[in-house]
Amino acid sequence: MLTLHYNPLTVAPTIAIVLEELGLDYTAVLVDFVTKAQAAPAHLALNPKGRVPVLVTDAGVLTETGAILYWLAAVHGPHLVPADAFQAARMRETMYYLAATLHVNFAHALRGARWADRQASWDDMTAKAPETFAASLAYLEGHLDLAPFVVGDGYTLADPWLFVLTAFASRLKIDVADYPKLAAHQAMMNDRASVQAARAKGVLA
Ligand SMILES: N[C@@H](CCC(=O)N[C@@H](CS)C(=O)NCC(=O)O)C(=O)O
Structure with a gap:
């Protein structure tokens, strides 16, 4: 089970594109910057940096675009x-x-x-x-x-x-x-x- 916390106007869609590229199922959760949801307790509990992307995996929570991409490649898409x-x-x-x-x-x-x-x-x-x-x-x-x-x-x-x-x-x-x-x-x-x-x-x- 993969859940991507994203906002469409940010770097986070990078992760969605790779999830799609790999044909993986995922749930996408919008983090609404208009309401400052990135700084709300629910999001900070996932990512204390108050940023997106966040990818919740069965192994744990990952932040940082590069780290998430490397994990996706290592586990699902070495090519x-x-x-x-x-x-x-x-x-x-x-x-x-x-x-x-x-x-x-x-x-x-x-x-x-x-x-x-x-x-x-x-x-x-x-x-x-x-x-x-x-x-x-x-x-x-x-x-x-x-x-x-x-x-x-x-x-x-x-x-x-x-x-x-x-x-x-x-x-x-x-x-x-x-x-x-x-x-x-x-x-x-x-x-x-x-x-x-x-x-x-x-x-x-
Ligand atoms: N180094 C991080 C940067 C993440 C980042 O800065 N995300 C921005 C959007 S592009 C963000 O969530 N900003 C929210 C804020 O500054 O309140 C990565 O590459 O994932």
């Missing part, structure tokens, strides 16, 4: 990690960058209170976020294979994560069409049955 050690490391290189840099650059637009206390500081971070997010997109555009996947011609854990975070660009008024390889990756991912299934269930915006 989502390249067999070649160097290619697997290339996949992880991208995943760590997505988590630690691209996603954090986006968070500066909306979540300045994590890092500073003054409105002027938040405004400054919000103003800067499109620049740093665009710089990250340019890095990814220049350095990833995207031929057509993050790591060559095989779909891996990095692909749904890149897809979901790249889609945040429009919320910073960045046009992904300015990054042709990333735009092609978006289009390709949008065509996948797993992405369409997650969207049909409302887990992906």
